[in-house]
Amino acid sequence: MILSCGEALIDMLPRTSTEGEACFAPYAGGAVFNTAIALGRLGAPSAFFSGVSNDMLGEILADTLIASRVDTRYLARSDRPTTVAFVKLVNGQATYAFYDEATAGRMLSEADLPTLPADVDTLFFGGISLVNDPAASTYETLQARESAARVTMIDPNIRPGFIAGKEAEYRARIDRMIARADIVKLSDEDLHWLEGHGDLTTLARGILARGPKVVFITEGANGARAVTARQDIFVAAQKVAVVDTVGAGDTFNAGVLAALHRAGALTKAAVASLDDAALTAALTLGTRAAAVTVSRAGANPPWASEL
Secondary structure, eight states, rough: OEESSOOOOEEEEEEEOSOOOOOEEEEEEEEEHOOOOOOOOTTEEEEOEEESSSSSHHHHHHHHHTTEEOOOOTTTTSSSOOOOOEEEEEETEEEEEEEEETTTTTTTTTTGGGOOOTTTOEEEEEGGGGGTTTHEEEEEHHHHHHHSEEEEEHHHHHGGGGGOHHHHHHHHHHHHHHHOOEHHHHHHHHHHHHHHHHHHHHHHHHTTTTOOSSSEOOOOOGGEEEEEESOOOEEEEEOOSSSSSSHHHHHHHHHHHHHHHHOOOOOHHHHHHHOOOHHHHHHHHHHHHHHHHHHHSSSSSGGGGGG
């Protein structure tokens, strides 16, 4: 079982009404939520841990998880409101305005942490859930508690506007979580934000020196690469007509984890010794799945049958 740990929210996506007026439509989302959904649709055993509201929007989130075959037993339900993100799209690229004060997700505490059974072999972390306390510290505590015995993966999915005024604290948390992780995924923009200018492979090997065994780097429309201490493997992206990029990286993460699950490679020993074939399969499923997501509106990952 792969347990995705992080934010669940409602994306308000720009639309045009039948009268031609600008409006917004609600879609279930959140980076880590999207990865859990994509894993379930790709046929991997997927579960989700987050603070989720009992309000109307929280019911949309829970129902969406169930419809995508995601185990919801680890949801920490409360009467706090749901996080909402208004999305602006420019040439298909998304920027966000978040409304997250005192929400069910942000107020998640260590008292909400679940006891995990042995069949949870992998934990995935990332997104805006790693920015604001108490939730951010709660997720870090969970990773620290479980990382010695279970595979952990992190994708910070950095939103510079969201961390304004908290950059030093945020960087320190991400550095600690990267050092404990087995797998790190970064976009090329995220890698440069963390490490500065330079060659992507060289920068990725700097990340590896902190402790992870493999770093996956997405390079937008070009494709993605996997970097280990010995390997640097690149897979080109499929060419598609892009509607928007919402959920693309999240879907890529799910493709990587689903491929490693299929290969029986989600153990700490296996991740530390992935061969070229396993890395290529992970990159290929990640990029193929992401190509479907960007070809349609919102974070709508593909089912395995669509691939």
